[in-house]
Every structure is written in C-alpha cells, then in structure tokens.
Amino acid sequence: MKSRKPVIGVDLDGVCADFYGRMREIAAEWFERPLDSLTSDVSYGLGEWGISPGGYDSLHRFALHQRELFETMPMIPGARRYLRMLSDEGYHIRIITHRLFIHYSHASAVSQTVAWLDRHGIPYWDLCFMKEKSAVGADIYIEDNPANVEQLRNSGHTTICFANSTNRHVAPPRADSWAEVYRLITCRDDLLTDTHPSVT
CATH class of the missing domain: 3.40.50.1000 (HAD superfamily/HAD-like)
Structure with missing residues (x-):
C-alpha cells in the first residue's frame, strides 16, 4: 500500500x-487618510495605523460588509x-x-x-x-x-x-x-x- x-x-x-495589503487600502478609506500615511510594516493588531485595542471590530465590519474584504484581497x-x-x-x-x-x-x-x-x-x-x-x-x-x-x-x-x-x-x-x-x-x-x- x-x-x-x-x-x-x-x-x-x-x-x-494579502490581508494586510487590502486592509491597508480599506483602513485609509475608513480613516480618511492618504494610503501612503499608513505603513505597510505592521505588527499584529495594526497599532501602527492608530487602531486602538478595542477599535478593530468596527473597521473589520466595514471592510467585510461594505468592501467585501474576504472576496477582494x-x-x-x-x-x-x-x-x-x-x-x-x-x-x-x-x-x-x-x-x-x-x-x-x-x-x-x-x-x-x-x-x-x-x-x-x-x-x-x-x-x-x-x-x-x-x-x-x-x-x-x-x-x-x-x-x-x-x-x-x-x-x-x-x-x-x-x-x-x-x-x-x-x-x-x-x-x-x-x-x-x-x-x-x-x-x-x-x-x-x-x-x-x-x-x-
């Protein structure tokens, strides 16, 4: 056998x-900031973008429901x-x-x-x-x-x-x-x- x-x-x-690449685009839109103002060199939790420990869920919901995050990466x-x-x-x-x-x-x-x-x-x-x-x-x-x-x-x-x-x-x-x-x-x-x- x-x-x-x-x-x-x-x-x-x-x-x-490419979760981080797509989420960076969506986060720039969410925060109304230029894309190049958000570093691509991130740590887990994305604190470098100014996301607070409890603030990620709202961004994620917007990304998932309004920008089809998991389908557009x-x-x-x-x-x-x-x-x-x-x-x-x-x-x-x-x-x-x-x-x-x-x-x-x-x-x-x-x-x-x-x-x-x-x-x-x-x-x-x-x-x-x-x-x-x-x-x-x-x-x-x-x-x-x-x-x-x-x-x-x-x-x-x-x-x-x-x-x-x-x-x-x-x-x-x-x-x-x-x-x-x-x-x-x-x-x-x-x-x-x-x-x-x-x-x-």
Missing part, C-alpha cells in the same frame, strides 16, 4: 491572501501554483481559517471566502473555520499569526511560519515565499529535524 501523503493545514489571511504570489503542485503530488490540502470571530457576520465571511477560493483556483479538500487550529489534525501547518505558530509548535505540530512583518521574531522553519514553502514540504529534512523554539 502506498504511504499516505501528509495533510497540509493552510491558513488564508497573510498566507494565501489579492492572492499572494505563488499560492495557487504551489498548492496545485502539492495537490497534484497527492498532498491533502486543508484550508483552516479563523474568520468567524465577528458575531452576526458569518454568512458574509463564509460566502466571500468560498468565492475567493474558487475565483483564484485554490485547490483544497477541506475548508475549516475555527480558532483552535491544532484540533484540525493536519500533519504540517502553514501559518503567519505568531500566536498561532507558537501554540501549534508548543502542541507538537510541525509549523512553517509564512514570513511577514508581524512575525519577524518567530524562529525557523520560516518561508519567505510559496516556493520556499514547497521546498520545505517536499524536502522535509529541515522540518522533521527542526528543534528550534517557537520564538527567538
């Missing part, structure tokens, strides 16, 4: 979809190509995203997500909307949220950190591109022998 190829648990925002280059390659090689693609954290917005979040995946031709077998990603049961996770990376690794799950400005402090294995994700997954020595801590 052929050995089973790993299940790849793939995050969407910041990994497949650009695709991160390489996501379609390399996920198709992995799928064609027998890897099981499981999309895992925590997009249901705003109450009474679930229908919009789910429908926009499915439309975006279909329009961009992203292959997947499963689509999971959940916060506790470790409960999904993937073999290798691809994630950019630093707290999620830490939680997954501390639970013993092999996790590739997809690099952006929010997670510079997170230790390897890291990938700066989808080409690097593909290399790490298909030449797994760097993943399976990794003993680095979650953060530096």
Whole structure:
C-alpha cells in the first residue's frame, strides 16, 4: 500500500491572501487618510495605523460588509501554483481559517471566502473555520499569526511560519515565499529535524 501523503493545514489571511495589503487600502478609506500615511510594516493588531485595542471590530465590519474584504484581497504570489503542485503530488490540502470571530457576520465571511477560493483556483479538500487550529489534525501547518505558530509548535505540530512583518521574531522553519514553502514540504529534512523554539 502506498504511504499516505501528509495533510497540509493552510491558513488564508497573510498566507494565501494579502490581508494586510487590502486592509491597508480599506483602513485609509475608513480613516480618511492618504494610503501612503499608513505603513505597510505592521505588527499584529495594526497599532501602527492608530487602531486602538478595542477599535478593530468596527473597521473589520466595514471592510467585510461594505468592501467585501474576504472576496477582494489579492492572492499572494505563488499560492495557487504551489498548492496545485502539492495537490497534484497527492498532498491533502486543508484550508483552516479563523474568520468567524465577528458575531452576526458569518454568512458574509463564509460566502466571500468560498468565492475567493474558487475565483483564484485554490485547490483544497477541506475548508475549516475555527480558532483552535491544532484540533484540525493536519500533519504540517502553514501559518503567519505568531500566536498561532507558537501554540501549534508548543502542541507538537510541525509549523512553517509564512514570513511577514508581524512575525519577524518567530524562529525557523520560516518561508519567505510559496516556493520556499514547497521546498520545505517536499524536502522535509529541515522540518522533521527542526528543534528550534517557537520564538527567538
């Protein structure tokens, strides 16, 4: 019997979809500020844009309902190509995203997500909307949220950190591109022998 190829648990925002780039455009409109006044070098929570800890929900609702955030984000280059390659090689693609954290917005979040995946031709077998990603049961996770990376690794799950400005402090294995994700997954020595801590 052929050995089973790993299940790849793939995050969407910041990994497949350019969440920060699109949200920057919407935030500039929301705050009525020039786009270039909002830095693209952000930390998790977007405090650099003047968003207070409790002020994000209103912006998110505007982005989701008035600007179709989850349907209008650009695709991160390489996501379609390399996920198709992995799928064609027998890897099981499981999309895992925590997009249901705003109450009474679930229908919009789910429908926009499915439309975006279909329009961009992203292959997947499963689509999971959940916060506790470790409960999904993937073999290798691809994630950019630093707290999620830490939680997954501390639970013993092999996790590739997809690099952006929010997670510079997170230790390897890291990938700066989808080409690097593909290399790490298909030449797994760097993943399976990794003993680095979650953060530096």
